[in-house]
Structures are given as C-alpha cells and as structure tokens.
Amino acid sequence: MAEENRRLTGTLFLESISLTLRLGALPFERIESRRVRLDLKWTGKLLSDGRPVVDYSQVCTSLKNKLEPEYEYIEQLAGDVLVILQNNWPGKWSVSVHKDHPPTDFPMERATVTIGK
Numbered sequence: 001m002a003e004e005n006r007r008l009t010g011t012l013f014l015e016s017i018s019l020t021l022r023l024g025a026l027p028f029e030r031i032e033s034r035r036v037r038l039d040l041k042w043t044g045k046l047l048s049d050g051r052p053v054v055d056y057s058q059v060c061t062s063l064k065n066k067l068e069p070e071y072e073y074i075e076q077l078a079g080d081v082l083v084i085l086q087n088n089w090p091g092k093w094s095v096s097v098h099k100d101h102p103p104t105d106f107p108m109e110r111a112t113v114t115i116g117k
Contacts, residue, residue: 008047012054014040019063022070023077026103030070037098038063038081041116044091054089062088074099074113082115093117 017038022030042054066084071077074097085093094116102111 010046012042014056025072039096041094042091078113078115
C-alpha cells in the first residue's frame with residue numbers, strides 16, 4: 001500500500017489564507033492595511049519520497065516574505081502569488097484573490113479574481 005501512495009496524484013485546496021497588505025485602485029483604499037483572502041488550488045503528484053510535495057507552512061511563509069506590501073489591483077496580486085507558487089512547487093496552480101466590500105456605485109459583498117496555469 002505504501003508504494004501505491006507514492007504514485008498518488010490529486011488536488012489540494014488551501015482555503016481562506018489571510019494576508020495583510022494595502023490593496024486598492026483608489027488612494028484612500030491604500031491608507032491602511034487590510035486583510036485579503038486567498039484560495040489556492042494545486043493539482044499534481046501528492047507525495048515525493050513519502051512526504052507531501054506541498055508544505056502548507058512553507059507556502060504561507062513564501063507568500064509573506066515575497067509579496068509586495070501594496071497592490072492596486074487584485075489581478076496584480078493574483079499574478080504575483082501564482083509566480084511564487086509555480087517557482088517553488090511543481091504542479092498546476094489556481095489562485096483566487098477576494099477583496100471584500102470594494103468601493104462601487106452599488107453595495108458589493110466581494111470582488112474575486114481567479115487565475116491559473
């Protein structure tokens with residue numbers, strides 16, 4: 001059975017990762033840092049030498065250390081997250097960035113962008 005586990009492929013979801021940074025196209029949005037939520041989806045070989053290929057803690061530390069402290073657009077943030085993930089962990093990644101209560105003409109709960117390769 002252990003040999004079969006080494007060949008497993010599948011999908012890993014890392015949901016509601018909370019980053020703190022300044023985000024917004026309008027200057028008043030970037031005055032203070034805000035919590036921004038990420039959802040990550042990874043597909044690939046789950047184990048290498050009996051250990052998970054993706055270490056959740058390392059993913060979070062990498063994002064914390066390599067992302068900019070300020071972004072104008074969620075699309076830019078999603079792109080930077082995707083590059084960091086692809087450069088460190090092989091497999092197919094999808095990144096969703098959620099911005100709560102964006103300033104719009106009508107009330108909006110959240111804006112989300114999802115990208116992947």
